[in-house]
Amino acid sequence: MKQFHVHINEKEEFIINSKENEAFSICITNNPYYKEREMPTTVMRIEGNRWSGEQMDNLEWEEKILTKGNKISIEIKDSYNKASKLFKDERYVKPEDECTFCHKKKSEVKHLIAAEFFALICDACISECVRLINEKEKT
Numbered sequence: 001m002k003q004f005h006v007h008i009n010e011k012e013e014f015i016i017n018s019k020e021n022e023a024f025s026i027c028i029t030n031n032p033y034y035k036e037r038e039m040p041t042t043v044m045r046i047e048g049n050r051w052s053g054e055q056m057d058n059l060e061w062e063e064k065i066l067t068k069g070n071k072i073s074i075e076i077k078d079s080y081n082k083a084s085k086l087f088k089d090e091r092y093v094k095p096e097d098e099c100t101f102c103h104k105k106k107s108e109v110k111h112l113i114a115a116e117f118f119a120l121i122c123d124a125c126i127s128e129c130v131r132l133i134n135e136k137e138k139t
């Protein structure tokens, strides 16, 4: 199995399995929440998503406070080491798709067509567009 091994200062290692329906990201941020608590502000978070049908799990493997001089490296390997334990696993049910224009749900329309940039349009809105275009072309 393909695994991602994340090292901090060539020591601490977090192992994340790379499954087909899983994505993860490593986010390094200056988080004001930590500043309020007078802690160092640079935080690294390893998080991701797992999809199965209409459900998505928000996963979080690790959150580490980083300081100056820290080095992070990621190694991609074919290995079967034990994956790091998740400390957050929240299920999120994907809301029903809807038309970007009239907001009717997928179940309320005959067809819902996906366009670029995540826009969806239903058959009724397409008919209305065709009607408007025809009207404009007459004048």
Ligand SMILES: [Zn+2]
Pocket: 099, 100, 101, 102, 103, 104, 121, 122, 123, 124, 125, 126
């Ligand atoms: Zn519509």
